[in-house]
Amino acid sequence: MTTASRMPVVYVPHGGGPWPFVDMGLDRTELEPLAAYLRGLAEVPPTKPTALLVISAHWEQRVPTVMTAARPPMLYDYSGFPAESYQIVWPAPGAPALGGRVRELLESAGFDTAEDPARGFDHGTFVPLKLTYPKADVPTLQLSLVAGLDPEQHLAMGRALAPLRDEGVFIVGSGMSYHNMRGFRDPRARVFAETFDAWLREAATAPREDRDRSLVGWSAAPAARQAHPREEHLLPLMVVAGAAGDDRGRAAFDGHVFGMRVGAFHFG
Numbered sequence: 496m497t498t499a500s501r502m503p504v505v506y507v508p509h510g511g512g513p514w515p516f517v518d519m520g521l522d523r524t525e526l527e528p529l530a531a532y533l534r535g536l537a538e539v540p541p542t543k544p545t546a547l548l549v550i551s552a553h554w555e556q557r558v559p560t561v562m563t564a565a566r567p568p569m570l571y572d573y574s575g576f577p578a579e580s581y582q583i584v585w586p587a588p589g590a591p592a593l594g595g596r597v598r599e600l601l602e603s604a605g606f607d608t609a610e611d612p613a614r615g616f617d618h619g620t621f622v623p624l625k626l627t628y629p630k631a632d633v634p635t636l637q638l639s640l641v642a643g644l645d646p647e648q649h650l651a652m653g654r655a656l657a658p659l660r661d662e663g664v665f666i667v668g669s670g671m672s673y674h675n676m677r678g679f680r681d682p683r684a685r686v687f688a689e690t691f692d693a694w695l696r697e698a699a700t701a702p703r704e705d706r707d708r709s710l711v712g713w714s715a716a717p718a719a720r721q722a723h724p725r726e727e728h729l730l731p732l733m734v735v736a737g738a739a740g741d742d743r744g745r746a747a748f749d750g751h752v753f754g755m756r757v758g759a760f761h762f763g
Contacts, residue, residue: 497567501541501635501660501661501763502540502541502544502659502660502661502663502666502763503539503540503660503665503742503761503762503763504653504660504665504666504667504668504735504738504739504742504761504762504763505536505539505665505666505667505668505735505747505759505760505761505762506668506669506670506672506699506731506732506735506736506759506760506761507532507533507536507623507667507668507669507670507759508670508671508672508748508752508757508758508759509551509618509619509622509623509646509669509670509671510526510529510550510622510623510671510752511572511679511752511753512576512580512618512622513573513576513580513583513618513622514526514622515530515533515622515625515626515697516559516579516580516583516622516625517576517577517579517580517583518576518577519576523738523755524690525750525751525752525754526752527755528748528750529750529752529757530626531752532747532748532750532759533623533626534626536623536626536627536637537627537628539747539761540665542663543633543665544633544663544664544665545578545633545634545664546590546593546633546634546635546636546661546663546664546665547587547590547624547628547633547634547635547636547664547665547666547667548590548593548597548635548636548638548656548659548664548665548666548667549619549624549636549637549638549667549668549669550619550637550638550639550640550666550667550668550669550730550731550734550735551617551619551620551640551669551670551731551762552619552640552669552670552671552727552728552730552731553572553617553618553619553622553644553727554614554617554619554637554639554640554641555611555639555640555641555644555727556611556640556641557609557614557641557642558606558607558608558609558641559597559598559601559606559608559609559638559639559641559652560605560608560609560610560611560614560638560639561594561597561598561608561609561610561611561636561637561638561639562589562594562610562611562612562614562636563589563591563594563610563611563612564591564612564613564614564615565588565591566586566588566589567587567589567614567615567616567635568613568615568616568636569583569584569585569615569616569621570614570615570616570617570618571583571618572617572618573618583621583622583625585616585620585621585624585625585631586631587616587624587628587631587632587633587635588634588635589634589635589636590634590635590636590645590647593634593636593659593664593735594610594636594643594673596659596662596739597636597638597656597659598610600655600656600658600659601652601654601655601656601697602688603652603655604652604654604655606651606652606655614641614750616635616637617637619669619670619739620635620637620669622712623667624630624667624671629710633665638734640727640730641733644726644727644730646710646711646713646726646733647711648712648731648734649733649734649737650707650711650734650736650737651737652733652734652737653666653733653734653735653736653737653738653739655736655737655740656734656737656738657737657739657740659738660738660763661708666734666738667735668692668731668732668734669731670727670728670729670730670731670732670737671729671752671757672691672692672695672722672728672729672732672756672757672758672759673688673691673692673721673722673752673755673756674723674725674727674728674729674756675687675721675722675723675724675755677724678721678722678755679752679753679754679755680753680754681754682754683700684721684755685754685755685756686718687718687721687722688718688722688755688756689756690714690717690718690722691717691718691719691721691722691723692722692756692758693715693728694716694717694718694719695716695758695759696715696746697709698710698713699732699736699744699746699760700743700745700746700760701743701744702743703739703741703743704739705738706744707734707737710733710736713726713729714726732760735760735762736762738762739762739763742762742763743762744760744761744762745760745761745762746758746759746760747759747761
């Protein structure tokens with residue numbers, strides 16, 4: 496496969512809970528730009544992907560773990576929402592063969608790996624991708640984060656997975672560039688979201704060496720821990736940046752979720 500048909504890699508915000516599909520009393524004028532961005536994400540790859548590899552903020556395991564169900568179930572890993580939130584379906588086929596390839600690449604890079612035949616699509620996958628691929632017609636595989644959330648380790652995972660970009664696989668990191676549950680809707684926290692967003696935008700769009708150095712040291716960034724008391728929603732970006740190689744990042748979305756600034760980054 497030529498470079499012209501190489502798949503991009505992207506880091507996207509998935510919002511909160513089942514927000515696009517049920518009435519949660521949210522400000523639709525604030526959230527519609529994010530919904531529109533996610534609907535347009537299908538146009539980013541140069542051709543329709545053979546498969547999607549999703550790294551969701553909502554799955555952590557001791558070692559990198561892939562789901563291997565041929566028909567993954569839904570995993571409603573949220574609570575306190577209207578009843579229809581637990582009836583949403585996104586029946587994309589699984590990608591067991593891709594799971595084997597992911598494990599092969601990671602193990603060649605020195606990682607121990609595992610598989611989970613029962614795991615379903617969590618809302619970090621089905622919520623954004625139901626907007627992007629509403630027909631659910633692209634085989635989809637989830638890959639877990641690794642407990643401990645070490646940024647260098649996740650960059651290394653991404654580097655190992657980079658060959659998939661030339662095999663028709665669209666790698667999607669799903670998280671949130673701001674994720675402090677106590678800060679959402681608190682006007683006093685907006686300065687922290689804005690400050691960290693400015694730093695992250697500069698870091699993610701820098702040349703590879705500067706980008707990786709900044710991301711590894713993200714916790715020393717201005718307002719880092721105010722934006723991410725726990726970094727699971729940032730770590731999918733590390734995998735994506737690792738898979739990006741020398742491709743420069745660009746800010747592809749700039750908007751707000753629950754009053755806080757969030758962004759998306761594309762590479763390639």
